[in-house]
Amino acid sequence: MTLDERGTVDAQGPYDTPLLQVDDLHVTYRTRSGDVPAVQGVTFTLERGGSLGLAGESGCGKSTLANAILRLLPTGTQVDGSVLLAGQDILAMKPGRLRSVRWTEGAIVFQGALHALNPVQQIGKQIAEPMLLHRTQPSKGAAARRVRELLEQVGLPGDRARSYPHQLSGGQRQRVLIAMALACEPALLLADEPTTALDVMVQAQVLALLADLRGEHGLSMIFITHDLSVLTDVCDSLAVMYAGRVVEEGPSDRVFRSPQHPYTRALAAAFPTIGDPASRLRPAGLAGDPPDPANLPGGCAFHPRCAVAEDRCRTTTPVLAPVAAGRRAACLLVEAAP
Ligand code: SF4
Numbered sequence: 001m002t003l004d005e006r007g008t009v010d011a012q013g014p015y016d017t018p019l020l021q022v023d024d025l026h027v028t029y030r031t032r033s034g035d036v037p038a039v040q041g042v043t044f045t046l047e048r049g050g051s052l053g054l055a056g057e058s059g060c061g062k063s064t065l066a067n068a069i070l071r072l073l074p075t076g077t078q079v080d081g082s083v084l085l086a087g088q089d090i091l092a093m094k095p096g097r098l099r100s101v102r103w104t105e106g107a108i109v110f111q112g113a114l115h116a117l118n119p120v121q122q123i124g125k126q127i128a129e130p131m132l133l134h135r136t137q138p139s140k141g142a143a144a145r146r147v148r149e150l151l152e153q154v155g156l157p158g159d160r161a162r163s164y165p166h167q168l169s170g171g172q173r174q175r176v177l178i179a180m181a182l183a184c185e186p187a188l189l190l191a192d193e194p195t196t197a198l199d200v201m202v203q204a205q206v207l208a209l210l211a212d213l214r215g216e217h218g219l220s221m222i223f224i225t226h227d228l229s230v231l232t233d234v235c236d237s238l239a240v241m242y243a244g245r246v247v248e249e250g251p252s253d254r255v256f257r258s259p260q261h262p263y264t265r266a267l268a269a270a271f272p273t274i275g276d277p278a279s280r281l282r283p284a285g286l287a288g289d290p291p292d293p294a295n296l297p298g299g300c301a302f303h304p305r306c307a308v309a310e311d312r313c314r315t316t317t318p319v320l321a322p323v324a325a326g327r328r329a330a331c332l333l334v335e336a337a338p
Pocket of ligand 1: 334
């Protein structure tokens, strides 16, 4: 493990361990009406420079999982398991160290940039703030130069630093949030539905930008969306979540082109493939809503919506099992690989 001059662990090293290791992660919200299990037993590894897409409908645990990785959950939330970022135990970290890690080693981009930015402060000052706070730039002048650089990296003119959020379009504001997340050069970028609020053209631009930044800076990325087709464009691997669990995972193109789990199949059919007009005619294929995490069905949580459910699906909970090289699925009807 390497230490830099601030006495912090360098997230670029050591190179012989994965950047992120999440092991048997459970997240339970404590509410007045009882415990709500939002994430149940999620395990994955993200290599340096790798990208993982988390897919699933709203309420399936994707955002909770992303927030748990940087401990951005409400006070009192029960989190069990292990999250190691560059070998550091995030769940055991002291608050001061954690604040620094959230900018310098892992950063998150939320959807809805208008609400994430301060409406009465110029965007340049907002981007410079974490750099000065975490002393990744030695002076205000150096931070201002870095702000211009960052704005240009995300495709905005440097003099936009003097703009206020309301003077920018939705796509420009989302770019500002990405610039802000990159300010302290984190090794890991978590992008939580960063393009959901944007129109299709701007969405494509922001996705291309994220892919370029990943290539240029060797960023590792976790990208969250309900749209499987978006994930296959920007991620190497995919994990599909349902009712707080991963129900299918594997290389993104193979999961999208030959989904094994009935839920993944429904998700893949529910969205048109870019460049394939015929796919727009496919039925949505998925009726109803995901279950309330506070009141999950027994057995396979997907069984009330599953078109091929059998009686045993009501009582037996499937576990993730290998179905092919590098692929796993949690379905009683999917044959495990020998
Ligand atoms: Fe459907 Fe049963 Fe498979 Fe669950 S275990 S996805 S209900 S077939």
